[in-house]
Amino acid sequence: MSLLQISDPTITNENLKKFVVGIDLGTTNSLIASYDLNLRIYQENSSKLIPSVVGIQKDDNILVGNNACLQSDSDTTIIRSIKRIMGLSYEDINKLDHQENFPVVRAQNDLPCIAVNDKEYSAIDISSKILSHLKQLAESMENKTLDGAVITVPAYFNDIQRQATKNAAKLSGINVLRLLNEPTAAALAYGLESNETGSFVIYDFGGGTFDVSVLNLDKGIFKVLSTDGNTRLGGDDIDNAISIWLSNNYSFMKKYSYSEIKEYAKSIKESIANEESISIKVNENPVTLSQDQFQDIIAPILNETFEIVKNAITASGLSPSEIKNIILVGGSTRINCIKNLLEKKFSCSVLNNIDPDIVVAHGAAIQASLLSGNNKDNILLLDVLPLSLGIETYGGLAEKVILRNTPIPIKLRKTFTTFKDGQSKLLINVIQGERELVDDCNSLGSFILSDIPSMVAGGPRIDVDFQIDADGILSVSATETTTGNTSRIEVKPSYGLSESDITQMINDSNESAEIDMNLRRLNESIVEGKRVVYALEQALNNDGKDLLSNEEYQSIIDKLDILKSSISGDNSDLIEHGIREVEKQSEFYVERRMNSSIKSLIAGKGIDDIL
């Protein structure tokens, strides 16, 4: 219960503080960190970056992170870069330019799975192994159970990819406080520390992906104005470009395998930083590369990133001169000339004072702290929908319902009708993407509206509400307005897992790891119960007498007393029941509180009073 957060977001009582973390679930590496006055990164083998690598041994034993990387025997199947196929269908994966190097098979529901030792693992399964590993790492170092996490996702992740990430977290027993766009997390890390105001470009150049976001930071509110990117552009491409240059210019390179050449390319990339030119010896053969040559080689790649930056700025509605800073994120931004070129091209200063590898996890940890109420800074992040949402209309055309870059959460209502007499069902295909044709967009799923009352064609009026929540995830509800019947909605995902599949998976995993579950549940319910009591008592002291009649006030106090006495016991069912009862009894109070708070917020105030 967060009634208190309207008046006082501070949790003063240490015991009520929640253990929350930020997780940067990356394609190549992941990080987990918490933020409570200071940033704390949970390290594995004294390394902050934990490889997003899962190894499956012959006996189905799972290894994650550095341990998985150390396995070189052929008995272990190593799975890397699972993030690339998160939320993709089997067909999507076959369409990818670069095939990933793991054996993907087609499983139920067109869901792509990786087959290892006669077992099938979905991307969600593998991702949840990484998340479980991170969770255990943080829990063992803090000796506390995790209450919640903010997990970062690329800004261009669509609904299915976001849902898949959330499901992976659910499967590993993590309570997801929010999904946060990676560039936004980076801005949060910078914004909070420097308290900046203005518009910023986040230039996130990672190992395999490139992302840009244009954000506006003002008085604690972060607004994402636009996002753009390329999922197949990263440091890897730079290594490839240098490798090709090596092969073309040095005939002795023929003796080496491509992966060996790439290793040389990598070391050239890393050592050329500020040098005018560098020379290395490859088995007694000298290789020389000047800074100018290096920049020529990587120019096509960098120019592509600059083009995307330009598009993102145009989409934000700003002119380049309105951009205050460009913030660098991702390991590839260590290439020095990027900073200089960006400064020259967009004539603004470039910020890189936070380690580009940890800046995303840093921001996620701050957001987790803010959301849990541990942190009293009154900061709010206003995010936008990254990809337009639409429905399929006649002829396979996509009709946009909610345009990209619309601030979320948002609800939109569309009215549908039947085109046949007595029609009782209606199929709506929901899509996400910017293109005109449905085939060029992602289908999020088909919604079947059934139980439509029998009427003549065009008679029923079915209002369908598309609700996008703060994570950018869609839910749909429908009502037939002439009769007031709520139409039943069956959601058939285009591919992947339905809600019941996920529940089944979670149940399966719980059965295999039933340790101290009851004790843990009791502890959690006591903490939650105390929070509810604390919050509600604060609120009642504040305005309970003003907003409630004596009877109403007493009815809430009665339920509170029952809850209080249950907290001192050891029956978690009783406590949870008590919490539910209190919450139910105070619903009208909550509503009145929200409605009355708006009056004091802006009613009767001129703009001068507010500032």
Added chain:
Amino acid sequence: MDILKQNFFELFNIDISVDINKSDLDEKLKILQNNFHPDKFTSGSDFEKRLALQISSYINDGYKILGDIVLRVEYILKINNFNKDESTTINDIDFLQEQIMYNELIESLKEKLEDNVIEDSLSDIKLKLKNTINNIKLSYQDREFEDMWQNLSKLRFYINNINELIKMRNK
């Protein structure tokens, strides 16, 4: 007072008007979202979360509509209960001729980009847009909703053309 039953002007405490102060609107958005965004209710009850999601969505919807001149004028007509079938014909002959002229102009520019023609047309249409907005304001003062509605078509047309020309200019 039920937040979700207020119209958007009431929600943002702004007088109903064709013009809007954008920085005032931005400021009000921040104040409202700072109090009703679901992020402020992550440890709340399901009921609180649901309510916050509804209210926050409603605020964002209002922000979108009040912040856009076309949507705002449509909304003013709506809250004044002025409804008109979209397919109703416009019998302003001058405007029809103007439409044909600009459509031809855009088509010819698509085939051959001429910077000075684009610039001239842009300043030309921008002036017309300004006049149209002024006319809409005057119509609203006199509560001539029919006039407002007629001018709304012009407003949409000019804005679409300006966007089209700006896209060409940026090429």
